[in-house]
Amino acid sequence: MRRHFHKMHGLGNDFVIIDAREEPFEVTPHLARAIADRRTGVGCDQLIVLEPGETADLKMRIWNQDGGEVESCGNATRCVVQLTGASSIDSDGGMLKGEDLGAEVEVTLGEPRFGWEDIPLAYAMDTAALPMAWDGLEQPFALNVGNPHLVFFVPDARQVPLQEIGPDIENDPAFPERINVNVATNSRDRLELRTFERGAGETLACGTGACATAVAAIATKRAVSPVQVDMAGGSLTIAWEPGQPIRMRGSATHVFEGYLDLGTLA
Numbered sequence: 451m452r453r454h455f456h457k458m459h460g461l462g463n464d465f466v467i468i469d470a471r472e473e474p475f476e477v478t479p480h481l482a483r484a485i486a487d488r489r490t491g492v493g494c495d496q497l498i499v500l501e502p503g504e505t506a507d508l509k510m511r512i513w514n515q516d517g518g519e520v521e522s523c524g525n526a527t528r529c530v531v532q533l534t535g536a537s538s539i540d541s542d543g544g545m546l547k548g549e550d551l552g553a554e555v556e557v558t559l560g561e562p563r564f565g566w567e568d569i570p571l572a573y574a575m576d577t578a579a580l581p582m583a584w585d586g587l588e589q590p591f592a593l594n595v596g597n598p599h600l601v602f603f604v605p606d607a608r609q610v611p612l613q614e615i616g617p618d619i620e621n622d623p624a625f626p627e628r629i630n631v632n633v634a635t636n637s638r639d640r641l642e643l644r645t646f647e648r649g650a651g652e653t654l655a656c657g658t659g660a661c662a663t664a665v666a667a668i669a670t671k672r673a674v675s676p677v678q679v680d681m682a683g684g685s686l687t688i689a690w691e692p693g694q695p696i697r698m699r700g701s702a703t704h705v706f707e708g709y710l711d712l713g714t715l716a
């Protein structure tokens with residue numbers, strides 16, 4: 451059996467997108483891993499499935515490369531807005547609004563959440579500076595922007611051995627739903643960011659990671675809104691004021707479309 455898909459990316463963070471609004475598509479963790487496999491599948495950081503929306507234009511579901519279903523994906527949301535023209539998108543991370551501006555897409559997420567139960571953490575801690583450390587990375591800011599993130603502000607993000615240290619932080623028992631790990635350096639009007647994504651490892655860019663980092667930087671007066679966030683795959687502009695939703699603006703790119711051979715992948 452064959453199934454049509456689109457391959458898209460947001461700043462190099464890449465997706466296989468299946469439109470299941472008219473023809474349902476059932477995803478198991480095994481199938482998500484098989485599609486995402488870069489040697490034997492199509493290859494992607496996240497698998498995205500579009501379903502009919504009840505109170506929005508559509509519902510977006512997200513599976514990480516490791517087969518786990520998660521709540522939110524900022525870069526994929528821009529791709530979905532560009533692909534479908536949707537202006538309201540429901541997700542497990544909350545309701546999202548999108549606008550295709552031509553060269554760029556703007557997405558409005560919900561308000562960030564800072565309570566320890568919201569992230570979630572295993573027990574109460576000061577989320578503005580968790581009293582924890584891993585190999586020289588310490589006191590991260592923790593928040594939920596639809597999915598859970600830690601943000602470490604460091605003198606030089608390029609020097610952090612993120613591939614080695616990322617799995618230990620992601621899987622620390624303090625984070626019952628695991629966590630996305632951001633290391634950021636702030637220099638005057640911009641933030642330089644690397645993200646070790648839960649369930650996908652270090653990616654070229656992470657939309658929700660950029661939002662989480664910008665919010666943490668603005669909340670701690672390291673940056674003012676709007677702020678440019680530079681990642682290996684490109685830049686996003688993030689705007690946020692306390693008590694307001696987060697706004698993210700950046701590109702979305704269609705790469706190709708094709709058919710999955712589900713018999714081979716299963």
Ligand SMILES: N[C@@H](CCC[C@H](N)C(=O)O)C(=O)O
Binds near residue numbers: 521523648650653657
């Ligand atoms: N690449 C995404 C985030 C995808 C989900 C994340 N790995 C998680 O597990 O929460 C983005 O652009 O936001």
